[in-house]
Amino acid sequence: MPAPIRLRELIRTIRTARTQAEEREMIQKECAAIRSSFREEDNTYRCRNVAKLLYMHMLGYPAHFGQLECLKLIASQKFTDKRIGYLGAMLLLDERQDVHLLMTNCIKNDLNHSTQYVQGLALCTLGCMGSSEMCRDLAGEVEKLLKTSNSYLRKKAALCAVHVIRKVPELMEMFLPATKNLLNEKNHGVLHTSVVLLTEMCERSPDMLAHFRKVGLVPQLVRILKNLIMSGYSPEHDVSGISDPFLQVRILRLLRILGRNDDDSSEAMNDILAQVATNTETSKNVGNAILYETVLTIMDIKSESGLRVLAINILGRFLLNNDKNIRYVALTSLLKTVQTDHNAVQRHRSTIVDCLKDLDVSIKRRAMELSFALVNGNNVRGMMKELLYFLDSCEPEFKADCASGIFLAAEKYAPSKRWHVDTIMRVLTTAGSYVRDDAVPNLIQLITNSVEMHAYTVQRLYKAILGDYSQQPLVQVASWCIGEYGDLLVSGQCEEEEPIQVTEDEVLDILESVLISNMSASVTRGYALTAIMKLSTRFTCTVNRIKKVVSIYGSSIDVELQQRAVEYNALFKKYDHMRPALLERMPVMEKITTNGPTEIVQTNGETEPAVLETKPPPSGLQPASQANDLLDLLGGSDITPVIPTAPTSKPASAGGELLDLLGDLNLTGSPVSAPAPQVAQPPFLLDGLSSQPLFNDIAAGIPSITAYNKNGLKIDFTFERSNTNPSVTVITIQASNSTELEMTDFVFQAAVPKTFQLQLLSPSSSVIPAFNSGTITQVIKVLNPQKQQLRMRIKLTYNHKGSAMQDLAEVNNFPPQSWQ
Amino acid sequence: MQFMLLFSRQGKLRLQKWYVPLSDKEKKKITRELVQTVLARKPKMCSFLEWRDLKIVYKRLYASLYFCCAIEDQDNELITLEIIHRYVELLDKYFGSVCELDIIFNFEKAYFILDEFLLGGEVQETSKKNVLKAIEQADLLQEVSQFNFSGQSTGMV
Numbered sequence: 001m002p003a004p005i006r007l008r009e010l011i012r013t014i015r016t017a018r019t020q021a022e023e024r025e026m027i028q029k030e031c032a033a034i035r036s037s038f039r040e041e042d043n044t045y046r047c048r049n050v051a052k053l054l055y056m057h058m059l060g061y062p063a064h065f066g067q068l069e070c071l072k073l074i075a076s077q078k079f080t081d082k083r084i085g086y087l088g089a090m091l092l093l094d095e096r097q098d099v100h101l102l103m104t105n106c107i108k109n110d111l112n113h114s115t116q117y118v119q120g121l122a123l124c125t126l127g128c129m130g131s132s133e134m135c136r137d138l139a140g141e142v143e144k145l146l147k148t149s150n151s152y153l154r155k156k157a158a159l160c161a162v163h164v165i166r167k168v169p170e171l172m173e174m175f176l177p178a179t180k181n182l183l184n185e186k187n188h189g190v191l192h193t194s195v196v197l198l199t200e201m202c203e204r205s206p207d208m209l210a211h212f213r214k215v216g217l218v219p220q221l222v223r224i225l226k227n228l229i230m231s232g233y234s235p236e237h238d239v240s241g242i243s244d245p246f247l248q249v250r251i252l253r254l255l256r257i258l259g260r261n262d263d264d265s266s267e268a269m270n271d272i273l274a275q276v277a278t279n280t281e282t283s284k285n286v287g288n289a290i291l292y293e294t295v296l297t298i299m300d301i302k303s304e305s306g307l308r309v310l311a312i313n314i315l316g317r318f319l320l321n322n323d324k325n326i327r328y329v330a331l332t333s334l335l336k337t338v339q340t341d342h343n344a345v346q347r348h349r350s351t352i353v354d355c356l357k358d359l360d361v362s363i364k365r366r367a368m369e370l371s372f373a374l375v376n377g378n379n380v381r382g383m384m385k386e387l388l389y390f391l392d393s394c395e396p397e398f399k400a401d402c403a404s405g406i407f408l409a410a411e412k413y414a415p416s417k418r419w420h421v422d423t424i425m426r427v428l429t430t431a432g433s434y435v436r437d438d439a440v441p442n443l444i445q446l447i448t449n450s451v452e453m454h455a456y457t458v459q460r461l462y463k464a465i466l467g468d469y470s471q472q473p474l475v476q477v478a479s480w481c482i483g484e485y486g487d488l489l490v491s492g493q494c495e496e497e498e499p500i501q502v503t504e505d506e507v508l509d510i511l512e513s514v515l516i517s518n519m520s521a522s523v524t525r526g527y528a529l530t531a532i533m534k535l536s537t538r539f540t541c542t543v544n545r546i547k548k549v550v551s552i553y554g555s556s557i558d559v560e561l562q563q564r565a566v567e568y569n570a571l572f573k574k575y576d577h578m579r580p581a582l583l584e585r586m587p588v589m590e591k592i593t594t595n596g597p598t599e600i601v602q603t604n605g606e607t608e609p610a611v612l613e614t615k616p617p618p619s620g621l622q623p624a625s626q627a628n629d630l631l632d633l634l635g636g637s638d639i640t641p642v643i644p645t646a647p648t649s650k651p652a653s654a655g656g657e658l659l660d661l662l663g664d665l666n667l668t669g670s671p672v673s674a675p676a677p678q679v680a681q682p683p684f685l686l687d688g689l690s691s692q693p694l695f696n697d698i699a700a701g702i703p704s705i706t707a708y709n710k711n712g713l714k715i716d717f718t719f720e721r722s723n724t725n726p727s728v729t730v731i732t733i734q735a736s737n738s739t740e741l742e743m744t745d746f747v748f749q750a751a752v753p754k755t756f757q758l759q760l761l762s763p764s765s766s767v768i769p770a771f772n773s774g775t776i777t778q779v780i781k782v783l784n785p786q787k788q789q790l791r792m793r794i795k796l797t798y799n800h801k802g803s804a805m806q807d808l809a810e811v812n813n814f815p816p817q818s819w820q
Numbered sequence: 821m822q823f824m825l826l827f828s829r830q831g832k833l834r835l836q837k838w839y840v841p842l843s844d845k846e847k848k849k850i851t852r853e854l855v856q857t858v859l860a861r862k863p864k865m866c867s868f869l870e871w872r873d874l875k876i877v878y879k880r881l882y883a884s885l886y887f888c889c890a891i892e893d894q895d896n897e898l899i900t901l902e903i904i905h906r907y908v909e910l911l912d913k914y915f916g917s918v919c920e921l922d923i924i925f926n927f928e929k930a931y932f933i934l935d936e937f938l939l940g941g942e943v944q945e946t947s948k949k950n951v952l953k954a955i956e957q958a959d960l961l962q963e964v965s966q967f968n969f970s971g972q973s974t975g976m977v
Contacts, residue, residue, distance in 0.1 A: 008925055015924075051928055058833055058927065060848070079965040083958070087931055095841045117958045120936075127940040128839060152954065159939040189945040196942050236947045239902065246946045249899045289898035296896075324866040329897060360865045 004037055005030075007051045014059075027061050038069055046073055047084045054084075054091055067092050067099050074106045079118065082110070086121045095131035104134050111141040116152055119145070123153070127160035135164040139171050146178040151187040158182070158193035162200045172201055172208065183220055188237055188244055191224065195250045202257045209257070218258050218268045225251050225272055229279065240284045252276070252293040259301030266302040273298055277310055288318070288326050292333070299337050309344055312337065316348040324360050331355060331366035338373045349374050353383070356390045361397075368398060372405040380413040384423060392430050399434035403427050407439055417450045418496060421457050429464050432471025440476050445589045447481060456496040458485040463500065466510060470519045476527045479514060482507060483531025484586060487538035504542040508532065512549060526560055529553060533568045537583045547572055702818055707811040708794065712739035713768070715748070715794075717811070719818040729790070729818050731780040737768040739800070746798040748778055753791060757783040768798070782819075790819035821900070821941035822874060822890045823850075824934075826923065829884045831855045834923050835930055839941035858888055868897050879904050885920050907937055910951055932958065 005013075010030060017023035034049045050069050057063035070092060073085025093100050103125075110122035123145065126138060142164060145157035165172045175197070182194035198217070201208040228243045228251075237244035255273075259266040276294050281287040291314055298311040315337075318330030334352070338345045345352075352374065355367035368390065375383045384406065391402045406427055414420035424443055428435065447457050461478035469475045482489065486507055492499035514520050514528040529550070536546045550572065553565035571579050704718040715735045722728040737743050746766050752758050763778035784790060792811040799805065826835035833855075838847060857871060858878050869876050871890075877900040878888040887904045891897070908918070910933050915922040923930050936951045936958075938944060945951050 007928075011925055055927065058836065060833075079958075079961045083932065083962060084928065087928060087935075091836075094843070096843060115961070117954075117961055120954075120958075124935050124939055128935075129841065131841075155944050156939055159942050159944055162942065163940045188947055189950060192946050193939075193942065193944055236949050239906075244946050245902060246899065246943050249896055253894075253896070285898055286902055289896060289902060292898050293896050324864075325868060325898065325901070328866045328868055362866060362869060 004033060004045045004049055004052075007048060007055065010052050011055060014055075023059075027056050027059070031056065031061070035065060038065070043076070046076075047078075047081050050088050051084050054088055057091060063092055067097065071099065071102055071106070074103060074110075079115070082118060082121055086125045090125055090128055094129060100131060101133060104137050107134070108138055108141060111138065111145065116150060119153055120156055123156040123160045127156065127163040130160075130163060130167065132167045135167045136171070139164050139168070139174060143174055143178055146175065146182075151185065151190045154185070155187070155189040155193040158190065158197045162193075162197050165197075165200055165204065169204060172205060175201070176208070176211075183217075183224065188247055192244075192247045192250055195221075195247070195254050199250070199254045199257060202254070213258055213262060213265055218255065218265045221251050221255055221258075222269055222272045225255075225276070229276065240286045241281055242286050242290065245286045245290055248276075248290050249293045252290070252297050256297035256300050259297070259303075261302065263302050269297075269301070270303060270307060273303070274307060274310065277307075277314060282317075285323065285325070288321070288323075292318075292329055295333060299333070299341075308341055312341055312344040312348070316351060319348060319351040319355065324358070324363060327355060327358070328360070328363050328366070331363060331370060335366060335370050335373070338370060342374075345370075346374055346376075346379075349379065349383075353386045356386060356394075361395065364394065365398065368394075368402060368405070372409060375409045375413060377413050377415075380409065380415060381419070384410065388423070388426055388430070391427065396434065399431045400436055403431050403435045404439065407442070411446070417453050418456070421447065421450060421453050421460070425457075425460050425464065428471070428474040428477060432474035435473040437473070440473050443477050444480050447477070448484075448586055449588050451588065453496070454481075454485045455488040455494045455499075458482060458489050459494045459497070459500060462489055462502065462507070462510070465514070469510070469514050469517060472521050472524050475514055475520065475524050479511060479524070479527040479531045482511065483527075483534040486531075486535045490539070504535075504539045505545070507535070507539075508542055508545060508549070511535075515549075515553075522558055522560060525558065526564060529561055529564050529568075533564075533571075534583045536572075537580045703815050705811075705813050705815065707733070707792075707813075708796070708807075708809050710807065710809075711800075711805070712737055713743065713796065713798075714738065715796075717814075719815070721818075727783055727785045727787070729782045729784060731782060731818075733778050733780065735768055735776040735778075736772050736774075737770055738772050740770050741801050742770045743768040743798045743800045743805075746776055747796070748776075749795040749797075750780060751793050751795075752782065753788070755784070755786045755788050756790070759783075784819050787820060790814040821895070821903075821938070822892065824890075824938075825851060825854065825886075825888045826930075827851075827855050827886050827888070828920065829859070829886075831859060834885065834920070835927060835934070837931070837934060837938075854888065854890075855886075858886055867901060877901060877904070881908060882920055885923070903938075903943060906948070907934065909948060910937060913948070913952055914955065 014023060014026055017026055030052065034053060037045060037049050046069055050066055050073060053063045053066040053069075057066075066088065070085050070088035073081040074089060076082060076085065089103060093103070107122045107126055107130075110118050111126075113119050113122070123142070126134065126142070130138070139161075142157050142160045145153050146161055148154055148157070161175050165175070179194070179198060179201070182197070183191065185191055185194070198212065202212055225248060228248055231243060233241075234243050237247075239245050242248070252273075255265075255269050259269055273294055276290065277298070280290050280294070282291065295311040295314050298307050303311075312334075315330045315334050318326045319334075321327060321330075331352070334345055334348070349371075352367055352370050355363055356371065358364050358367065368387075371383060371387060371390075375387075387402065387406055387409075391399060391406065394402060406423065410420055410423045414423070424446070428443075447453070450457070458481045461474075461481050465475055465478045469478075486504075488494075489507060490502050490504050492501060494500075511528050511532050515525055515532075520528070532546055532549055536543050539546070550565050550568045553561050554569050556562045556565060571582065575582075702719040702721070704716055706714060707717045708715040713735065714737075715733055718732045718734070720730040720732070722730065733748060735746065735748065744767050746763075746768055748760075748763065750758060750760065759781040761779040761781070763776050765776050768774065768776050782790065791814070793808065794811060795806070795808050797804070797806045822840045823836070823838045825833065825837075827833050833851060836847070836851065842850070854871060854876065857869070858876070861869070861878075867878055869878075873893075874890045875893065875895065875897060876888060876890055877897050878886055879901065880886050887908070889900055889904065891900050911918040911923070911930065914929070914933055915926070933951070933955055936945065936954045945954075
């Protein structure tokens with residue numbers, strides 16, 4: 001059998017392969033040869049073969065059949081064998097392999113070998129990939145070597161101990177005695193690795209930390225650091241004029257841990273930190289690496305304010321450095337400290353803003369985040385200008401975050417409403433397609449609440465989409481505004497700027513274009529259609545045109561549009577007298593948390609994105625808060641708003657009634673026809689119920705209750721259960737008035753927990769005559785699939801004796817037969 | 821440090837040192853992804869990037885070789901650059917003006933040198949001289965051990 005080819009020869013050969021297939025062939029051939037060689041248990045060439053195997057492994061080919069061979073090499077007495085064997089073990093074996101444990105004995109022997117280089121190999125391998133079991137078995141040996149006077153071994157033992165501690169933290173204690181003298185060494189290798197070991201121990205154990213603080217580790221480290229800085233040129237450890245930067249950095253890091261939350265330690269290191277911060281050479285990366293670590297330490301310990309300012313100024317100088325790595329590191333650090341040392345960081349604001357123009361993407365991102373953190377009431381105008389400019393020119397991956405950030409900052413610090421609206425406009429027009437979906441309802445709310453800016457806003461939005469209606473969020477907001485404030489638009493009422501001349505037809509033109517356009521998303525079309533509909537009450541000349549548009553979409557393929565169009569058509573036809581009231585101007589919306597989910601609340605004929613608050617914990621809500629009351633039914637559970645099937649009258653309210661079920665519709669009360677369930681209504685909750693009574697005549701069987709009785713208003717509930725659907729309960733309410741004056745504009749609303757569904761049918765009338773001479777009846781259908789206990793909160797509004805009355809109540813006395 | 825990779829402009833691995841236990845499959849996946857990410861970086865970009873939950877420090881040398889280290893959150897990026905620099909100096913001193921081919925043909929030596937400089941992901945020796953001295957001595961030991969009793973070289977590797 002000829003001698004296996006040498007490693008370098010194999011490498012040369014494989015590199016001549018011109019294709020992957022050729023290479024694979026060579027590899028396979030060689031592997032076969034190696035395998036047979038292994039089988040022959042050839043000691044002489046095992047080393048060579050394993051080395052070749054390691055090369056092929058690096059190329060990506062399997063080499064697991066060499067694992068055992070590595071063990072044999074490690075066990076060999078030849079240094080060459082051991083060297084390759086241990087290398088192979090580190091490359092091919094890991095803790096998952098069972099073979100791994102077979103190494104333990106070999107390593108143990110080699111840790112006690114007469115040759116330090118063999119011991120070194122063993123320590124290196126153990127410290128690199130020793131499993132927990134191996135570490136447990138061999139910790140004692142490592143500890144022994146930690147106390148040796150041989151610095152070559154001592155330094156390796158220290159790092160090996162670090163690995164042992166990481167793998168088996170309980171063993172930390174046993175290394176404590178050996179640490180006593182570690183820092184007395186002159187050898188930098190030992191010093192460095194000892195500092196690493198001490199760092200590991202202090203980080204992991206508060207007891208260790210306390211111990212080392214007590215035994216004076218801080219002054220010892222300060223001394224060593226001082227010597228490094230003060231001592232003259234030492235060629236052995238010099239890097240660009242700095243003495244052993246690696247050791248300096250590790251000492252600074254250990255000092256950080258010791259000084260954290262500890263006044264005494266922090267004070268003891270104050271001077272040296274100041275010294276390093278001011279005296280370190282900054283022309284090369286090496287010096288800056290030390291400064292960087294110093295800054296991190298200063299910011300993390302209990303340093304005095306002067307030192308902190310010094311640290312931030314160093315970071316500020318870093319920002320001006322030509323080296324982008326330094327700028328990157330500075331921005332990262334500033335981002336960490338901006339909360340705690342806000343004012344100091346503010347001083348570097350202009351430099352940070354300049355970094356927005358950097359070429360590196362990571363730097364730009366950090367600069368953007370930092371910029372947003374620095375915006376406040378004083379600098380908002382200037383900062384926004386920069387950020388808007390950034391938004392124009394930055395990469396697409398930033399635009400969404402930047403837009404969201406600008407909206408947030410604008411909301412917090414807007415100096416004026418006009419500025420706020422302008423800023424929103426600017427974002428919508430420049431980054432319109434990147435704006436997040438949840439921004440649209442927030443913006444609409446903002447615009448609604450800036451009452452005096454309505455004319456200006458709608459004019460600007462109109463102009464914005466005239467040229468280009470492809471950016472969906474922009475078009476949505478614009479459509480909504482035009483729908484709401486179109487009357488202001490055509491009447492040319494703008495105060496803030498030159499009013500434009502727009503005709504009703506022109507406005508409808510643009511909205512229709514949006515409807516037709518291929519670029520418009522379904523949601524956007526919905527906005528546009530609703531806007532057109534709203535204009536039917538605001539425009540005077542073009543109602544017929546609107547009617548036509550609406551009727552066309554009654555047969556749209558898009559179900560959402562079709563539904564709306566059908567409803568609007570119904571408004572025109574059957575409920576035309578209600579149209580003005582239904583489509584009235586939206587009131588000022590109550591301020592809500594921006595984190596709330598947005599939901600489309602389907603109110604009759606008007607589909608609006610309304611903002612529903614996620615239920616905050618009950619303690620946060622006062623029962624008096626009107627808008628939230630109805631939804632705060634059962635202390636923390638989300639509920640669905642009730643969807644009435646026909647408008648009922650209710651008194652006008654000033655504001656904050658958005659979350660009312662009907663979205664604040666001010667309707668003229670007029671008697672509606674007798675309750676006719678399911679007539680011309682979109683399919684609602686209780687499908688399948690026809691108008692025939694399918695109910696048991698066991699009405700007598702379920703007792704009725706008085707749900708409410710106050711101030712002369714009494715509301716009784718009577719119950720019926722459905723034959724066909726056991727989850728359905730039908731409640732008929734009867735409202736009577738025992739006072740001497742009638743109650744008008746009576747509106748009954750109800751809300752139930754989320755597991756229920758509710759349908760309110762039209763009431764018999766909106767007037768309750770006095771002296772109990774008549775009642776209003778109304779039917780409620782409750783779907784209770786989970787057969788939960790029925791609870792309800794009701795809201796009553798009416799006019800009485802010339803004043804508007806309103807009350808909320810909870811109904812808890814439902815008889816079990818009504819829901820079980 | 822969690823791991824160090826050396827790879828060429830074509831994405832070929834020249835050295836891989838792992839200081840965390842991972843399966844071969846995982847290592848291959850990480851290597852593939854990271855190599856792709858680093859190779860995609862433009863020259864004007866800085867030497868640091870975030871990747872998964874690690875910080876990556878890389879340096880491109882000799883126009884064709886990338887040195888890439890994955891460090892943890894609390895590690896100092898700038899000093900890691902110095903670590904890379906020091907390792908290159910060591911290789912340079914050992915091979916005498918090192919180039920990529922040296923590392924390819926003598927990969928096992930590159931590993932030996934690395935293992936005298938770092939241990940368990942941390943720097944074990946800050947003196948260039950000491951690292952090189954140790955390697956020299958070990959090489960000598962290797963030479964010696966290659967001779968059997970009759971004085972004939974069994975020719976190492």
